[in-house]
Amino acid sequence: MIYLFQVLNGIGLGMLYFLLAVGLSIIFGLLQFVNFAHGAFYLLGAYLTYDLVERDISFWVAMPAAAVIVALVAGLTEASLLRRIYKLPHTFHILVTVGLALVIQEFVIVVWGPLGGSVATPKSLAGVLIIGDFIYPYYRIFAICFTAVLAFVLYWALERTRLGAIVRAGSESTETMALLGYDTLRINTAVFAFGAGLAGLAGALAAPIRGVEPFMGVEALSVAFVVVVIGGMGSYVGALAAGLLVGVIQSLMATIWPEGARLMIYVAMAFVIVTMPRGLFGRV
Amino acid sequence: MSEALRIEDIHSYYGKSHIIQGVSLKVEEGEIVTLLGRNGAGKTSTLKSISGLLPPKRGHVWISGEETTGWPAYRTAQNGLALVPEHRGIFGLLTVEENLRISQRRGAQWSLADIYQIFPRLQERRKNSGGQLSGGEQQMLAIARALLGGPKVLMLDEPVEGLAPIIVEEIVAQIKKVRDAGVSILLVEQNLAVCAELADRHYIIELGKVVHHATSAEFIADHTVRDRYLGVDA
Numbered sequence: 261m262i263y264l265f266q267v268l269n270g271i272g273l274g275m276l277y278f279l280l281a282v283g284l285s286i287i288f289g290l291l292q293f294v295n296f297a298h299g300a301f302y303l304l305g306a307y308l309t310y311d312l313v314e315r316d317i318s319f320w321v322a323m324p325a326a327a328v329i330v331a332l333v334a335g336l337t338e339a340s341l342l343r344r345i346y347k348l349p350h351t352f353h354i355l356v357t358v359g360l361a362l363v364i365q366e367f368v369i370v371v372w373g374p375l376g377g378s379v380a381t382p383k384s385l386a387g388v389l390i391i392g393d394f395i396y397p398y399y400r401i402f403a404i405c406f407t408a409v410l411a412f413v414l415y416w417a418l419e420r421t422r423l424g425a426i427v428r429a430g431s432e433s434t435e436t437m438a439l440l441g442y443d444t445l446r447i448n449t450a451v452f453a454f455g456a457g458l459a460g461l462a463g464a465l466a467a468p469i470r471g472v473e474p475f476m477g478v479e480a481l482s483v484a485f486v487v488v489v490i491g492g493m494g495s496y497v498g499a500l501a502a503g504l505l506v507g508v509i510q511s512l513m514a515t516i517w518p519e520g521a522r523l524m525i526y527v528a529m530a531f532v533i534v535t536m537p538r539g540l541f542g543r544v
Numbered sequence: 545m546s547e548a549l550r551i552e553d554i555h556s557y558y559g560k561s562h563i564i565q566g567v568s569l570k571v572e573e574g575e576i577v578t579l580l581g582r583n584g585a586g587k588t589s590t591l592k593s594i595s596g597l598l599p600p601k602r603g604h605v606w607i608s609g610e611e612t613t614g615w616p617a618y619r620t621a622q623n624g625l626a627l628v629p630e631h632r633g634i635f636g637l638l639t640v641e642e643n644l645r646i647s648q649r650r651g652a653q654w655s656l657a658d659i660y661q662i663f664p665r666l667q668e669r670r671k672n673s674g675g676q677l678s679g680g681e682q683q684m685l686a687i688a689r690a691l692l693g694g695p696k697v698l699m700l701d702e703p704v705e706g707l708a709p710i711i712v713e714e715i716v717a718q719i720k721k722v723r724d725a726g727v728s729i730l731l732v733e734q735n736l737a738v739c740a741e742l743a744d745r746h747y748i749i750e751l752g753k754v755v756h757h758a759t760s761a762e763f764i765a766d767h768t769v770r771d772r773y774l775g776v777d778a
Contacts, residue, residue, distance in 0.1 A: 425642045429635045436633030439595065440647050441621035441693055 261393060266511040272400050272469075274507020275407035279462035280480055281487035282414070282499040283455030289431040289494030290451050293342070294350050296357040298459050299481025300364035305330045305460025306467040306476060307368050310379050313467075319382035323464040330460025335453030343448060361477065369474045376473030403465050411500055418496055427451055431494065459484075486525055490532045492542025501540055547609065548573045548728035549594070549625070549697045554603030556593040563589050564600065565752035569730075571697060576719070576729040578739045580774060581749040587732040588630060590749065591699050594730075595627040596620045608696050622649070626690035630701040634682045636675030640666055643674050643685055644692060652694025653725070659688045662721050680711035684718065691722065698722065699730045704738055716741060736774070740764055748773045 284298045305326045312322035337360065345352050385398040418424035426447065430437050434444045463480075470476070487506055491498025506525050513521040532539060549571040556564035564586050571577045579587050592598035594605055596617040605613045607625050615623075635643050644656060644666070660667035663684045669677060677685060683703050690698055703719070704712040716738055723729055723742075733739050739746065746763045748756035756769055763769070 422645055425638055425646045429638055429643075429646055432635045432637060433633055435597065435617075436629075436635070438597070438617040439621055439627050439629065439633065440689065441618050441649060443616075443618045 262515060263512065264394075265396070266515050267508055268396065268404075269400070270508030270511030271504060272404045272507070273511060274504035275404055275411070276462050276466050276503075277483055277487050277507050278411060278500050278503030279407055279458050279465070280484040281491065281503055282496060283458035284484050285488045285491070285494055285496070285499050286427070287452055287455040288488070290427060291346055291448055293346055293452075294353040294357070295455075296354055296481060297337075297360040297364065298357075298456070298484055299477035299479070300361040301330050301334055301456040301459040301477075302463040302466075302480040302484075303368060303474070303477030304333065304364055305463030306379075306472045307372055307463075308460070309464040309467045310377055310472045311372065313379050314377075319379075319468070323461070326464040327457045327461035330463075331453040331457030334456030334460075335449050338449045338452040339445075342452070343445065346448075361481070365474055365477060372472075372474075374474060376471060378471040379467040381468045399468055403469065407465070415496060483525070486529045488539075489529055490539055492539025495539065495541040498539055498541030546573055547571070547606065548575070549608075549730060550604075550606045551590075551594055552604045554590075554593050554600040554605065556589055556598050556600045558589075558598075563752050564593055566603070567593075567749065567752070567754055568603075569747050569754060569757075571728045571730050573696075573728055574723065574726060575745065576723050576731060576743045578731045578733055578743040578746045579749055580733070580736075580739065580746055582774065585749045586752040587749055588701055589752075591627055591629075591701055591730070591732060594620075594699065595625060597627070621693060624694070624696035625699070626693055626695035626697070627699045628683075628686045628690050628701060628703065630705065632682050632686040634674040634677065634685055637673060639671055639673055640677070640685060641670040643689055644670075647689040647692040649693045652692055654691045654694065656692070659691060662718055663688050678711075680707045680715065683707065683715060687715075687718065687722070691727070695727060697728045697730065699732075701732045702734060703731070704733065704735055712738065736770070 280298070280302055284295060287293055287295055308326035308329055309319070309322045312325060313319055342356070345356055381399040385402050387398055389396050389398055389401060418427065426442065430444065430447055437444050437447070483506065487499060487502045490505065491502030506528065509524050509528055510521050513524045547570050552568045553566045554564055555562065555566060567586070567590050569577070569579070579590060581587050589598060593600045596615050596619065599614050603613070604611060607620065607623055610623065612620050612623060612625070644659065648656070665681055666684055666688055669681060674682070674685065687700070687703065700719070704715055707715070712735070719729065719742060731739070731743065740760060740763070743760050745757070745759050747754050748769070750773055756773055758766065758769065
């Protein structure tokens with residue numbers, strides 16, 4: 261029974277990892293841009309939710325609001341700063357975005373303090389589901405279902421709509437998109453903002469489960485990269501599969517060998533890099 | 545007749561190298577005009593300068609009477625100029641139909657049904673991914689995509705290069721249909737037989753300058769010009 265819970269926890273965790281990683285992966289696919297500030301957007305999403313809930317605003321308003329605010333902040337940053345460095349080598353991307361991540365992290369410490377806090381689960385999902393021996397918090401069930409629906413909608417939007425085709429086409433050739441009359445700078449900004457907004461949403465969803473603290477972004481960033489590497493750069497299905505894999509590995513290991521739980525996800529990544537360098541579903 | 549495209553004394557650079565050194569030309573409405581010249585003469589760069597991919601440092605560009613000098617490529621595309629580059633720019637991971645759908649623009653005179661009528665092969669292969677097409681089919685798709693943007697002027701960069709003769713005939717017939725529908729065409733092509741069959745007028749470009757201009761009849765009659773500037777005889 262304990263393993264069932266851990267697998268469920270792992271799926272919940274994995275879906276959050278997926279949300280985090282898919283934004284990173286789409287941004288890399290379209291812009292060839294390595295974004296080390298992605299974890300900071302997750303951090304900001306979590307803290308904005310925390311702040312809004314503290315002000316007695318309903319979680320159901322706070323969660324989408326946090327994601328939208330993060331997307332706006334990211335869009336402005338892209339349009340004013342990041343688009344200037346796309347053409348430079350990846351090391352410059354890392355330099356600038358690590359700097360940006362530190363600025364956001366310090367901003368969080370200045371505004372909300374260094375200690376962190378907890379976010380109450382929304383009242384409508386406060387209890388636990390009890391079926392015989394099976395006891396599980398409603399909020400976690402909600403988080404799994406919500407992200408599963410979102411994952412499906414995102415997949416549909418990306419693969420079956422004109423807008424999704426535009427994003428996929430842009431990641432093949434921006435020059436051709438310009439020749440077809442698309443303002444690629446605007447598409448870039450929109451996609452960057454959207455990817456960051458997903459990270460913000462992951463932060464908002466995670467806040468009632470794990471609370472908030474100023475360094476959660478760093479941890480999230482490393483996990484997101486692990487997921488993207490395992491799944492394959494730029495692959496949507498890869499991000500989903502790898503997110504779930506990493507989440508379940510981490511949760512199961514937390515029971516079997518708690519000290520090694522974090523270690524094992526890096527072992528999994530190393531294994532994938534050695535056996536299939538492009539990742540499970542990678543194209544590049 | 546009014547001018548669909550006019551460029552006047554444009555100069556363009558790749559870094560410091562001055563590759564287009566004062567090219568002027570025009571395409572009247574409903575005309576097919578070719579731009580000829582040896583490899584490296586500046587044909588592709590001229591097309592890029594007109595489209596805005598390589599904005600000229602000096603000179604002027606007008607599309608249907610509106611000055612578009614210095615506009616970025618996406619704006620000239622929105623204003624009736626389509627460039628089909630030599631590499632065709634097919635999105636290999638999108639299906640044929642997705643390639644076409646993202647190219648549709650409101651107000652264009654062509655619908656997807658019109659396109660499939662001109663290019664029936666594309667309808668047969670609409671569920672295939674762009675990467676699975678043959679070279680000829682990719683070229684058809686690239687032209688079809690350009691048309692869905694509703695261009696007044698279509699610029700084709702070596703559309704039949706490397707294609708089998710039977711496919712070349714098919715594409716030549718399709719280009720005629722496009723012209724007959726009222727689209728003016730500026731064509732860069734090395735295949736002189738194709739140029740002679742399609743074009744009303746010819747410009748020859750050498751080292752970034754227009755060195756010769758002739759109507760199609762004059763050009764066909766004039767062996768010396770072909771030998772001198774193109775070093776080939778068709």
